[in-house]
Amino acid sequence: EAQVTQNPRYLITVTGKKLTVTCSQNMNHEYMSWYRQDPGLGLRQIYYSMNVEVTDKGDVPEGYKVSRKEKRNFPLILESPSPNQTSLYFCASSDIGNEQFFGPGTRLTVL
Amino acid sequence: GESVGLHLPTLSVQEGDNSIINCAYSNSASDYFIWYKQESGKGPQFIIDIRSNMDKRQGQRVTVLLNKTVKHLSLQIAATQPGDSAVYFCADRGGYNKLIFGAGTRLAVHP
Numbered sequence: 001e002a003q004v005t006q007n008p009r010y011l012i013t014v015t016g017k018k019l020t021v022t023c024s025q026n027m028n029h030e031y032m033s034w035y036r037q038d039p040g041l042g043l044r045q046i047y048y049s050m051n052v053e054v055t056d057k058g059d060v061p062e063g064y065k066v067s068r069k070e071k072r073n074f075p076l077i078l079e080s081p082s083p084n085q086t087s088l089y090f091c092a093s094s095d096i097g098n099e100q101f102f103g104p105g106t107r108l109t110v111l
Numbered sequence: 112g113e114s115v116g117l118h119l120p121t122l123s124v125q126e127g128d129n130s131i132i133n134c135a136y137s138n139s140a141s142d143y144f145i146w147y148k149q150e151s152g153k154g155p156q157f158i159i160d161i162r163s164n165m166d167k168r169q170g171q172r173v174t175v176l177l178n179k180t181v182k183h184l185s186l187q188i189a190a191t192q193p194g195d196s197a198v199y200f201c202a203d204r205g206g207y208n209k210l211i212f213g214a215g216t217r218l219a220v221h222p
Contacts, residue, residue: 043200
């Protein structure tokens with residue numbers, strides 16, 4: 001089944017404790033992206049990647065890092081999480097120019 | 112700046128009625144638009160898309176209309192069903208395959 005998977009689905013952590021949210025897609029898509037979703041703000045892009053070893057900042061990249069060592073994986077790294085990063089996070093992938101497929105989401109709470 | 116907005120945050124309809132969800136965009140160079148449906152606890156799910164060389168596209172029970180003159184698009188759902196209850200987002204593709212999302216419209220279907 002074609003899908004985007006994210007892990008973990010739910011995470012509660014404390015300020016400053018490094019964490020990684022994994023994202024994997026099995027559709028051989030070149031493009032992958034991370035979004036955060038906050039009430040009333042829709043989805044805002046954090047980082048994106050056009051291909052392996054090619055990443056770039058989206059609209060809200062501060063406090064986040066990403067890497068794209070393999071085509072299928074695009075982990076999101078929070079080196080020192082803060083409470084304002086409490087949010088719902090979505091990973092997405094697509095062929096360039098076509099619709100993006102979204103993962104199920106990761107709900108992160110930073111205390 | 113570029114933005115995508117929605118006219119109403121909440122839309123309530125009776126089961127069986129037709130629903131119309133509206134969206135405005137600001138970038139006249141946008142060439143691709145997508146409607147997503149997000150059910151509670153899930154990631155956005157692709158519904159239908161339209162490219163700027165079209166003004167109408169139909170799917171199963173859904174129609175998207177694009178008016179480039181006034182930079183407006185709408186999603187029409189025929190014979191709305193309880194399973195259509197969700198938040199609907201329009202998205203506009205900007206540069207580098209980036210999607211710019213509106214804040215969303217919540218569709219509530221009443222029996």
